[in-house]
Amino acid sequence: MSHNTFGHLFRVTTFGESHGLAIGCVVDGCPPGIPLEAADVQIYLDKRKPGQSRFTTQRREADEVRILSGVFADDNTRRQVTTGTPIALLIENTDQKSKDYSHIRDKYRPGHADFTYDVKYGLRDYRGGGRASARETACRVAAGAIARKVLPDVTIRAALVQIGPHKIERERWDWEEVNRNPFFCPDPGKVAFFEDYLDGIRKAGSSVGAVVEVVAEGVPAGLGAPVYGKLDAELTGALMSVNAVKGVEIGDGFATAELTGEVNADEIRLGNDGKPLFLSNHAGGTLGGISTGQPIVARFAVKPTSSILTPRLTVDRYGRETDIVTKGRHDPCVGIRAVPVAEAVVACVLADHFLRHRGQVGKSADWPFVDPQYYRDRDG
Numbered sequence: 001m002s003h004n005t006f007g008h009l010f011r012v013t014t015f016g017e018s019h020g021l022a023i024g025c026v027v028d029g030c031p032p033g034i035p036l037e038a039a040d041v042q043i044y045l046d047k048r049k050p051g052q053s054r055f056t057t058q059r060r061e062a063d064e065v066r067i068l069s070g071v072f073a074d075d076n077t078r079r080q081v082t083t084g085t086p087i088a089l090l091i092e093n094t095d096q097k098s099k100d101y102s103h104i105r106d107k108y109r110p111g112h113a114d115f116t117y118d119v120k121y122g123l124r125d126y127r128g129g130g131r132a133s134a135r136e137t138a139c140r141v142a143a144g145a146i147a148r149k150v151l152p153d154v155t156i157r158a159a160l161v162q163i164g165p166h167k168i169e170r171e172r173w174d175w176e177e178v179n180r181n182p183f184f185c186p187d188p189g190k191v192a193f194f195e196d197y198l199d200g201i202r203k204a205g206s207s208v209g210a211v212v213e214v215v216a217e218g219v220p221a222g223l224g225a226p227v228y229g230k231l232d233a234e235l236t237g238a239l240m241s242v243n244a245v246k247g248v249e250i251g252d253g254f255a256t257a258e259l260t261g262e263v264n265a266d267e268i269r270l271g272n273d274g275k276p277l278f279l280s281n282h283a284g285g286t287l288g289g290i291s292t293g294q295p296i297v298a299r300f301a302v303k304p305t306s307s308i309l310t311p312r313l314t315v316d317r318y319g320r321e322t323d324i325v326t327k328g329r330h331d332p333c334v335g336i337r338a339v340p341v342a343e344a345v346v347a348c349v350l351a352d353h354f355l356r357h358r359g360q361v362g363k364s365a366d367w368p369f370v371d372p373q374y375y376r377d378r379d380g
């Protein structure tokens with residue numbers, strides 16, 4: 001199978017299946033000399049790993065990462081740093097319970113990738129979804145931890161802002177709250193409600209969709225390139241490639257259709273530092289596919305998990321109509337564990353663009369430019 005690589009200069013290749021021996025990734029193009037220990041990657045994997053609350057799958061995976069290559073102890077500092085060569089990261093699968101999935105080996109789960117993998121490749125690894133399993137997203141989280149180190153002074157955070165039809169109150173948004181509850185929810189007033197609501201969904205053997213928002217602050221103006229390397233296009237493409245994502249928007253996204261030009265205009269003044277100060281951020285931090293220096297804001301919707309206990313109509317691979325119940329372990333709302341994945345994917349795309357910008361442009365021009373009148377006055 002091809003197409004398991006993304007990025008141009010910060011290039012990530014992931015490999016592995018849900019029930020294979022291991023999953024992992026190779027990050028190629030990371031600059032040399034960046035301090036990197038397994039622990040730097042592990043903290044992000046620990047946020048995504050399953051079985052941390054009753055609201056995520058009970059599959060038990062330690063998701064312990066090992067760095068196989070691309071690092072070396074620097075002689076001067078004695079710290080382990082990147083060498084500029086490919087960094088291979090490995091995460092062993094330790095909790096593969098194939099028997100949970102044996103009853104679906106020939107049947108196609110509606111909403112999962114069983115039919116499409118089978119019809120395309122003529123066979124599929126039906127154990128836990130094989131390569132279509134979101135276990136692959138652990139590799140992106142690992143790569144994202146390295147990407148963050150490539151990006152100087154950029155903060156990338158994500159949060160769950162909606163479960164089913166229930167949205168958070170944005171006025172109560174508190175980033176500190178995100179890591180205090182099992183939902184990565186930024187609204188302290190919504191957590192108890194989400195607990196009750198999702199308990200009901202979980203006990204009914206059902207599932208529900210969600211919306212995740214990711215914000216990158218400190219991204220310098222100038223990242224992204226016209227016209228096929230637009231930052232917003234590559235961010236949305238990368239986020240759309242995350243399992244179960246069915247819609248992605250940047251800034252006000254689909255809501256901009258309802259705005260007038262006056263409201264949508266992110267008016268510009270001069271800040272105290274002499275730099276442009278945008279009075280709003282409907283654009284979500286990009287214009288013409290290039291970052292403005294404002295926070296990059298992306299949002300995506302994930303569909304409800306397809307593994308549910310209510311029988312659904314389907315067919316098997318031998319052309320017979322049947323129905324299916326997906327027993328076993330699953331996430332009642334995959335949006336929760338998609339939060340660290342969202343941060344990682346955005347980090348990888350931004351790191352790639354940071355290096356591409358440096359490669360083509362080097363240092364951006366100093367702004368504001370000198371008015372030609374200044375030279376005319378000076379030189380007469």
Ligand SMILES: Cc1cc2nc3c(=O)[nH]c(=O)nc-3n(C[C@H](O)[C@H](O)[C@H](O)COP(=O)(O)O)c2cc1C
Binds near residue numbers: 057245306330331
């Ligand atoms: C973090 C995360 C966990 C997921 N866990 C499950 C799961 O337990 N059961 C399931 O049916 N789908 C799960 N999914 C979604 C499937 O991987 C996805 O629906 C499937 O690969 C089909 O791809 P598509 O929905 O992108 O078209 C999960 C997705 C994410 C992001």
